[in-house]
Amino acid sequence: MQKSENIIEIEHISHSFGDKTVLDDINLTIGKGEFVTILGPSGCGKTTLMRLIAGFLKASEGKIYIAGSDMTKTPPHRRPVNTVFQKYALFPHLNVFNNIAFGLNLKKLPSTEIKKKVMQVLKIVTMTDYEERDVDSLSGGQQQRVAIARAIVNEPEVLLLDEPLAALDLKMRKDMQMEIKAMHKKLGITFMYVTHDQEEALTLSDTIVVMSEGKIQQIGTPTEIYNEPINSFVADFIGESNILNGTMIDDNLVEFIGHKFECVDKGFGKNVPVDVVLRPEDIYIFEMSDAAKFSGQVTSSIFKGVHYEMMVTTPEGFEIMIQDYHHFDVGKTVGLRIKPADIHVMKKERLCNTFEGTIVDKSHIRFLGHTFKCPTASQFAHGSKVNVNVDFRDVILQDNEEDGMLPGIVSFILYKGDHYHLTVLTEEDENIFIDTNDIWDDGDRIGITISPEAIKIINL
Amino acid sequence: MTKKFLASSYLGLLLVILYAPILIIVIFSFTEAKVLGNWTGFSMKLYTSLFQGGIHHSLTSALWNTLIIGLVAASVSTILGTMAAIGIYNLQPRPRKAIQLVNSIPILNPDIITAISLFLLFVSLGISQGYTTVILAHITFCTPYVVLSVLPRLRRMNENLYEAALDLGATPFLALRKIMLPELKPGMISGFILAFTLSIDDFVVTLFTIGNEGLETLSTYIYADARKGGLTPELRPLSAIIFITVLVLLLVINQRAAKKKL
């Protein structure tokens, strides 16, 4: 690959704060003139990645090339990138003109040229006649435009935008999205946009980079990401989806919600557990007839402006979300079917929890920063390092943190049609995955208990 | 209506009592009598003799010492305290808490404890006391106030301002001079004023660190004077002048602040 084609190349970048890893071996190339969006929930490392590119942070490991040269250690003021900050960071003691001229003044350009350039960008951001204004007197949207003008007037190779629209109201946000898109076309430089808003990402980008837990989950065009999510995280994060447990019986045949379906995926092997993703708009819903592959009863129906969003429960007890232009009454039994191409089968990331543990004595094992009782520990030499497997179903959650063996916070919830798949973060920053029928909320503080029988020790 | 009247008369009464002693000083600065309280007719003699110096040379030099010590201590405190505030703001939570705790010690400690502790430091080290020790002592109790007036400005500042300046091509030094300093200036100014007034008003710490080489500030001069029984009459016009100056200054500042808001 030719270096000159890519404006940014990130090679094996890792970064940690203290002993908390926020970026884990990131590799990414961004082409010249692209509009790239880094998308992910808060805490996924997207802002850290942006700050590494801007130079506000120095990477613990890896290399960053900008415009073909190694800039891993270059200080921010010598990098050909400029940033639009989330809260704008306009200099409050300078007026609009001097804010925009700040970078040009530092370059010691002649004042006539500075004036010309500032006027030019003010025109681009449609803020002519505002140059004498105090930045505090501007509305949020106007401050946003000045922040963009202040960055692009320096003609950077890359414009970094860190959730620039997060502070604006919905209407303003929609307008600014269009303006940013138009600006990108007009300027022809690379935009790197950081957001947690999937809709914004889908609207604006040429390329979306989905991040979670310090890792890149998927890189692709908006259509690719939406239609072919690579795993259940991406599927859940982008748009609405039904994510269900299934079994890949053979090539082109998958079983879920108690039925076997034809599909287009292959190469998983035989009888392999998988995740099945169904977009709500891909499920056909109609009056019960012979054409139905399976059936269900409508339990709720909400009008969403263009379509109806309905929850349908199958006789087997699975709940499925369906979007359709037609309305079906609550309580009605309906027929359902899905086209093979609309069934997205994904390899499961994990089948059970796996932790690194140490045998303490004959009946105890230590992992997750806690010592657990475990009768089978006697089969292993004391002090030996082992792996511990715990089934998703075997982790017990309690309302009170103190009741459990160790405390944790619910960090991610996935509804799987008939149960919830939770990700719980422990105090030691380890993830525990749990299947449960109980309803928990994101951010709930809970106690975690694992019974001795549930602990399966595996020799390394 | 009666409620309002009662309220304002209460405030009025308090203010009258609060200002009565000062008023007496101002009034009796216009008479020649040696003892305060004796009215021997209107005269400007005390004012002229204050400015002629001569006989009361020691009073004028005490005034100069007070002003010089105040200016030097306030300036050093402002620089040291501002740097410290920037540093503290960027520290990890634990060292930050530690340094803020120690910073609050001179504020919470009574003057006399600060005075005795510094006295013991200087005599233990065998440092001869004079200008340097007074100024060092004043910096010690002034800087914490500067830190406390600059820190809120830093907290209120958009955390990305400094980075935005770097991003736009400023070196760290330029980012500091062009962005940080203008932002912190109001906090630094109020810190400086506070430090200056604390310094010129200080008596206890000064007394313990000034040594016995004949160096006097206004406070120690007045104290020595009062212990001899009775004030040098020229202190009356001096106090009156200081009071009127401060009054005018504060009114001007207030007026300007009010105008800016409109």
Added chain:
Amino acid sequence: MRKNISSFIGRRRNWSIPYAFFLVFFVLIPLGLIVYYGFTDNEGDFSFTNFRKFWMQPEAMNTFIFSIGIALITTFLCLLLGYPAAYIMSRMNMRGAKILVMLFILPMWVNFLIRTLATVALFDFLSLPLGEGSLLFGMVYNFLPFMIYPIYNVLQKTDHSLIEAAQDLGANPRQVFFKTIMPLSAPGIYSGIMMVFMPVISTFAIAELLTINNIKLFGTTLQENIYNGMWNYGAALSLVMLLLIGVTSLLNNEGNAKAAEEGGLI
């Protein structure tokens, strides 16, 4: 090498290093010296002699207890006089209140010794006797602004809708005051108490000037001992005072740092 230095300065947290050293040298070590002198005798050997002396000799002890009494009464009087003033000002319009607050603070810009002597002059002028009465008057006069300002500050920031909410929920004016306004202004009251009680105990010179050397407070006892070369005993008495301060602030642990910050006069 130069690069190392500039990157060291570039890290802004390092900017606190000079002040950290300054604090160690001019705050922590001097306090350590008080402890050292307090627990040693004239020969520099470890001993409790000084504390025994304090316990055995009634003079210093009596002054100490008398000072606490004066400080308590002064604090109480300041609160009694200052709270209504602060409350009235907090209910006025901003501009008027601002000027009034300034008027209350203004006398503090006059050297406190001159203010004290002016009080003496006032008593002379009105031919009132100098004694405990003039002492309390002088103390209240000197420290009243320190009580008014923090209370005003807190009251003025109080969200008016809280008061309206209390009224809406059926509280009469008296209940509004005692159940809503008073508890909300507690941090200000606390700061005020700290800013009056502490300094009064340790004042030195004011009492003598106000009573023509008839009444002496603990601060003067400290000063006299140090001046007469009895550093060890003086240091021990300082420790006694520090202990009292420690206890007082522990009683109101929370507001401590807040008191320092909100009590700022500018």
